[in-house]
Amino acid sequence: MTFAIPEADASLEICWxxxxxxxxxxxxxxxAFRGMGYACASERLWQLHxxxxxxxxxxxxxxxxxxxxxxxxxxAFNVTAREVPDSPGDYIVDAYLQGVxxxxxxxxxxxxxxxxAGTEPRHYTRHDVASRYRFTGWFQHKTWLEKIYLGKLxxxxxxxxxxxxxxxxxxxxxxxIESLRDALLGIDMNVxxxxxxxxxxxxGSNNWAINGELSASGFPMLATDxxxxxxxxxxxxxxxxxxxxxxxxGASFPGVPYFMMGHNRDVSWGLTTGCVDTYDVFVxxxxxxxxxxYTVDVANQPxxxxxxxxxxxxxxLESLTDALGFTDLRGAGSITALDWAMRDQPTSAGVLALMxxxxxxxxxxxxxxxxxxxxxxxxxxxVDRHNDMHRYIATTLRHRSGxxxxxxxxxxxxxxxxxxxxxxxxFRLSTAAELLVESxxxxxxxxxxxxxxxxxxxxxxxHNFPTHDxxxxxxxxxxxxxxxxxxxxxxxxxxxxxxxxxARELVPNILQSLESQPQHERLELxxxxxxxxxxxATTDSKAACILxxxxxxxxHIQFMETVLGKxxxxxxxxxxxxxxxxxxxxxFMAEGSPWLAHRDTLDKIIAENVIAIVEYLTTNYADDxxxxxxxxxxxxxxxxxxxxxxxxxxxxxxxGGSATTLRMARHNPPVKGSIEQEVYHGPAFRWIxxxxxxxxxxxxxxxGNGGRPDxxxxxxxxxxxxxxxxxxxxxVREEMNIVRQDKTGSE
Numbered sequence: 001m002t003f004a005i006p007e008a009d010a011s012l013e014i015c016w017x018x019x020x021x022x023x024x025x026x027x028x029x030x031x032a033f034r035g036m037g038y039a040c041a042s043e044r045l046w047q048l049h050x051x052x053x054x055x056x057x058x059x060x061x062x063x064x065x066x067x068x069x070x071x072x073x074x075x076a077f078n079v080t081a082r083e084v085p086d087s088p089g090d091y092i093v094d095a096y097l098q099g100v101x102x103x104x105x106x107x108x109x110x111x112x113x114x115x116x117a118g119t120e121p122r123h124y125t126r127h128d129v130a131s132r133y134r135f136t137g138w139f140q141h142k143t144w145l146e147k148i149y150l151g152k153l154x155x156x157x158x159x160x161x162x163x164x165x166x167x168x169x170x171x172x173x174x175x176x177i178e179s180l181r182d183a184l185l186g187i188d189m190n191v192x193x194x195x196x197x198x199x200x201x202x203x204g205s206n207n208w209a210i211n212g213e214l215s216a217s218g219f220p221m222l223a224t225d226x227x228x229x230x231x232x233x234x235x236x237x238x239x240x241x242x243x244x245x246x247x248x249x250g251a252s253f254p255g256v257p258y259f260m261m262g263h264n265r266d267v268s269w270g271l272t273t274g275c276v277d278t279y280d281v282f283v284x285x286x287x288x289x290x291x292x293x294y295t296v297d298v299a300n301q302p303x304x305x306x307x308x309x310x311x312x313x314x315x316x317l318e319s320l321t322d323a324l325g326f327t328d329l330r331g332a333g334s335i336t337a338l339d340w341a342m343r344d345q346p347t348s349a350g351v352l353a354l355m356x357x358x359x360x361x362x363x364x365x366x367x368x369x370x371x372x373x374x375x376x377x378x379x380x381x382x383v384d385r386h387n388d389m390h391r392y393i394a395t396t397l398r399h400r401s402g403x404x405x406x407x408x409x410x411x412x413x414x415x416x417x418x419x420x421x422x423x424x425x426x427f428r429l430s431t432a433a434e435l436l437v438e439s440x441x442x443x444x445x446x447x448x449x450x451x452x453x454x455x456x457x458x459x460x461x462x463h464n465f466p467t468h469d470x471x472x473x474x475x476x477x478x479x480x481x482x483x484x485x486x487x488x489x490x491x492x493x494x495x496x497x498x499x500x501x502x503a504r505e506l507v508p509n510i511l512q513s514l515e516s517q518p519q520h521e522r523l524e525l526x527x528x529x530x531x532x533x534x535x536x537a538t539t540d541s542k543a544a545c546i547l548x549x550x551x552x553x554x555x556h557i558q559f560m561e562t563v564l565g566k567x568x569x570x571x572x573x574x575x576x577x578x579x580x581x582x583x584x585x586x587x588f589m590a591e592g593s594p595w596l597a598h599r600d601t602l603d604k605i606i607a608e609n610v611i612a613i614v615e616y617l618t619t620n621y622a623d624d625x626x627x628x629x630x631x632x633x634x635x636x637x638x639x640x641x642x643x644x645x646x647x648x649x650x651x652x653x654x655x656g657g658s659a660t661t662l663r664m665a666r667h668n669p670p671v672k673g674s675i676e677q678e679v680y681h682g683p684a685f686r687w688i689x690x691x692x693x694x695x696x697x698x699x700x701x702x703x704g705n706g707g708r709p710d711x712x713x714x715x716x717x718x719x720x721x722x723x724x725x726x727x728x729x730x731x732v733r734e735e736m737n738i739v740r741q742d743k744t745g746s747e
Contacts (some may be wrong), residue, residue: 001742005034005102007095012744014039018737019727020705020713023240029058029357030095032241033257037099038744039235044135044254044707045103045121046113047233051255052128055135056080061297062119066620068296068304069324070196075294076308076315078343080137081130087350087370093129096257100124106593112644112709118299124255126349132256133352133375137278137342137395140377141579144338145192146281149569149577151177151281151416155184157564164590165582167452168413168461170402176418182448183283183334184417189569190326191336192576204467204681205272206495206662208447208475209383211440214484217692220383223491224261224270225683226251227664232648232714233707236260237683238699240731241356246699247695247731248356251685254707258352261687263697265488266359268689269382271450275396275579277464282313282420284335313337313420337420339431341397347375360384368394369432379448385691390459391438391446391453393462398427399434400460413461447475465579470502470660477501488698491688494662496724502660503547504535509585510550510606517607522614537661539628539654543619546610548631548658548667549675553609556583559602563595575669616675631667633679633722635703637714644709650718655679663724685725696735698726 005012012026012035024035041048053059055685057074059067074080087093101123154163154177163169170632179186199359205226212219228235236251250262261270288311309319317336321327351370353653358364364382368374376394383389401411412418418425437454438446451469454462477484478494507530514527526546533543560570574579588595588602596603617625634648656663666681682702689697700721706713720727730736 001481001740002518003038003102003106003742003744004635005038005099005100005744008034008744014742015733015736015738016740016742018739020711020716021238021240021729023242023731023733023736023738025242025733029241029244029246030091032243033092033095034099034102035744036239036241036257037096038253038691039099039239040098041103042708043235043705043711044237045111047605047707048100048124048255049121051132051135051253052124055131056128058297060299061227062117062299064299065301068298069194071296071323072294072306072308072320073194073196074135074138075296076292076320077138077338077340077583079131080136081127081347082136084127084130085346085348087348087353089350089353090126090348091350092257092353093126093349094232097124097126097129100147100255113639114643116407116639119681129256129349130347132253133258134157134347136253137375137377138340139324141275141465142195142279143277143579144281145195145417146238146465146577146579147279147281147414148187148191148336149573149580151180152187152189152569153185154416155181156569158594160592160594161564164587164593165580166415166464166466167582168402169415170411170413172402172412173416176412177416179419180283180417186334187336188318188321188327190321192572193324193326194317194320195226195576204450204471204659204662204664204666206471207270207272207379207381208445208474208479209268209381209389210479210486211383211389211444212387212691214444215692216688217690219385219690220268220387220389220689221486221491221690222263222268222270222381222383223688225495225664226261226271227666227682228684228726229681230633230679230684230702232635232637232650232703234701234703234705237706238685238701240734242731246357246738249697249729249731250356259356262356263689263691264356264358264692267361267364267365267382267384268691268694269355269380272379273450274377274379274393274448275450275463275466276393276397277461278340278395278397280313280339280377280398280414281417282311282337282339282425283315283417284311284313284337284420287335288316288337311335311337313339313421314343316685327569336417339398342373342375345373345396345429347373351375360386361388361390365390365392365436368392372396372429379453379491380448381448383691385495387440389440389446390436393435393437393447393453395430396429397434397462399430400427402414402461412683413464415461416465445479447472447479449475465581467581468502468660470505471502471664472498473501473664474662476510476544488688488690492686492698492726495683495686495688497662498537500535500537500661503533503537503658505586506584507533507535507547510547511584513606514610516603520611522611522618523607526610526614526723537656537658539626539656541627542625544627544658545625545630546613548627548677549613549670550606550609552670552677553613555602555605555609556588558605559588559598562601562605563598613675627656630675631655631665631677631679633665633682635680637709648709648714650676650703650715653722655722657682683721686721688726695731697729699729700726
């Protein structure tokens, strides 16, 4: 097949291999990115277009009025990149977009997804790319509702009830709660309707690297498996770019040239969601006089105009809910401003684009920031062939005052709303130098897994609402256990590990609760299974069928509502503010906690839930029950109810693991009356590279690299991925299994 990219400097080839990965061979780096853009658009044009609709605040213009709140939020908080400054990386972005737009121009008919949505492809610009980066930072880890929920809970029931249920909480935070108590009680929780999606669960990923002194090859190694909601097409597009003396392989969001995770001949890098806290909530003492007007286009309807009030800290949430008809600002009991650290910071399209060109870890780190600003919210590990290893927190956030070993006594941490009239809380922004947080560690390895990576070492709070540290602990355990002589095979075993450190920590306390209750046949069976469990979440485990459904029973919510009384705030906390996640028995029973007086109530709730779980299992499966029977994975195309996407799905299949095993498998909440667990979230791909031979590595995708409804590669990796197999990838042309070659040249 031949095709044209008018701006190409010379001829180039896109060679598609037998597992759907394009290998672009060009005579220059810009031409390689032109080929990448063309290849991506040819498989993922609708996915690319849809992401741009979200990022640019234009989703309602195609998909209707239900997206108006999302579009208005993105416009009000400048997710949509009102200003796009020039960048040294723009030439890469321009080349990539030339490839994308060349494919759009080649279309003879409108693709079926666009027809279904009633729209058409268009040309894409730097503005789209800049907005996409900002959307990534905005969307990945929202924390502002957690702060409002925590503030209201503490205002209503007292600080001490919830002090132990957040990672860090200072005395000054407590003073803020006391000073704002009446205002916090008055916050209308309809502000939760501004969240998109309306129910959300936390993301995750695993990422680690070792120095060459620890590897069998004598060179550094890196393993990464980012966790995303499973979908067809896959979240990322995977491609190999080759130009004279340069090769790069990586994963990118369709529509942007930035390799989020990847490697070239000199350096490799991986990424996890950082659970970085880039938001602050302020309670204002008086109504602000500033307003801004925004227009949202709506499909098949007139455009809607909105006027939003703003303070010096940011848009007023009640003003947004009032404009959208969720609340009436005139009756509001408080005025709450939301500060997103990126709102007033312009970002280019070219930031991050130079990462694949880095010759070493220092250059990789330099490419993350422009003028000390990075639009992401990620932990990034990079290591080069010369054993220079760095870990960055790639983000822009506020330099809050609370920090260090005695953070309880040192300033605000930002975990609860702050008084807007206190000038001490007008924090400066972070700098790039402050966010190089680890460099060539003495232990000769580094890791991240969405946990608090800073502990007491940070200059200021960064990870206020991290996920559980079980996966990080397990990576550390396995690296410590082996010690040295690491191979890609050992790293693969690590990525597939099913030991659940969180289960190992939870089960003894759960057993104590169960053993304190009057014995019951179902309870005795559960106690025996849990007591004998090795905490490995295999598909044939029976104990896993007790623990994980118990966690979904939300005993902590039942306990809080029994002690404090039922309230919508507590009932909806798990779904609307999921980063408030420190509600294990040990948190409730912390020294000095007022919950201690109600231990019997908690024990009874846990026992009743366990009995109900065993009743369900024995009623539905007799004695033939196991984790794989109730814990299954299935996913497919979002349009699979319609032609021509009806056949684009996989599963259901039994799968082991949990949200806290390295072989991560997060499930949707079960339907009412059931404990069946449908897995929807896990490793989008698995990738392991040994820098002794960066042109050959291990790789597999959860589904596939295709995206078109007629593509044979939409799910061709799935079987291997589910089994825990990998493809041995080669970037050497003579070693590739090429099934199609597309050629082009300048016109």
